[in-house]
Amino acid sequence: MRAALKFIPIVLIILSALTGLGHNKEKHIKSHNDYVKMKKITLLLIVFVITTALLLTGCSGNTNEKQQNKAAMESHTGDKIMHNMHSMEDHRVSLHLSPEKAKHQLMNMRNHLQAVQQIINYLSKDDFDSASFIASSRLGLTNEMKKMCSSFGNEKFENLGLEFHKSADKMSEVMKTKNKNKALEALTLTLNYCVTCHSVFRQ
Numbered sequence: 001m002r003a004a005l006k007f008i009p010i011v012l013i014i015l016s017a018l019t020g021l022g023h024n025k026e027k028h029i030k031s032h033n034d035y036v037k038m039k040k041i042t043l044l045l046i047v048f049v050i051t052t053a054l055l056l057t058g059c060s061g062n063t064n065e066k067q068q069n070k071a072a073m074e075s076h077t078g079d080k081i082m083h084n085m086h087s088m089e090d091h092r093v094s095l096h097l098s099p100e101k102a103k104h105q106l107m108n109m110r111n112h113l114q115a116v117q118q119i120i121n122y123l124s125k126d127d128f129d130s131a132s133f134i135a136s137s138r139l140g141l142t143n144e145m146k147k148m149c150s151s152f153g154n155e156k157f158e159n160l161g162l163e164f165h166k167s168a169d170k171m172s173e174v175m176k177t178k179n180k181n182k183a184l185e186a187l188t189l190t191l192n193y194c195v196t197c198h199s200v201f202r203q
């Protein structure tokens with residue numbers, strides 16, 4: 001398209017030469033009528049060439065724009081797909097649990113979540129004693145939890161689990177002071193362990 005535009009000035013020059021645009025050609029034209037006719041044809045040709053040129057420019061502009069948009073969209077889609085693929089890749093460490101153990105662990109986890117729900121509910125009602133009790137009895141470091149944490153054969157997981165349960169015991173103590181802000185801070189610290197472990201380990 002662009003290449004075609006380069007020829008437009010050349011075409012214009014040739015046309016002007018052929019149709020006698022130059023002043024010195026006037027004397028070769030015999031009658032006035034012929035001269036007027038020539039002038040009309042020249043004008044028509046010029047209008048035709050300019051219109052074609054404008055159309056070509058318009059088309060090529062549009063095409064370029066469309067191509068650029070398409071390319072931009074393709075690269076955007078590509079980025080999105082790459083991003084999704086990247087975020088869907090699971091780089092977490094697998095614990096290689098047997099189906100039975102996996103089931104047991106998930107049940108344990110759902111209990112943890114329920115405990116957090118109860119704690120928040122009690123805190124919202126300023127029932128600090130109940131919140132404190134749930135924190136230690138359901139999330140604290142009991143012998144059962146100690147055994148559970150060490151049964152996965154992964155030291156890092158075990159330590160994270162133990163630290164998590166200890167933080168719940170601390171949270172339980174903080175709740176006894178009946179300071180809601182401090183209680184929520186302590187809950188946040190415990191929840192950080194949930195988030196950290198989930199981002200590092202999978203079944």
Ligand code: HEC
Nearest residue numbers: 106109110112113157160161164193194197198201202203
């Ligand atoms: C020491 C590690 C660890 C800690 C701490 C931990 N989790 Fe988990 N949790 C896991 C693992 C591993 C899974 C399985 C995730 C997977 O395979 O994608 C899991 C799964 C879950 C699930 C999914 C249950 C299901 O039925 O699918 C819930 C809910 C959950 N955890 C809640 C919690 C909450 C709430 C806390 C904190 C109060 C917590 N977890 C603390 C390791 C942990």
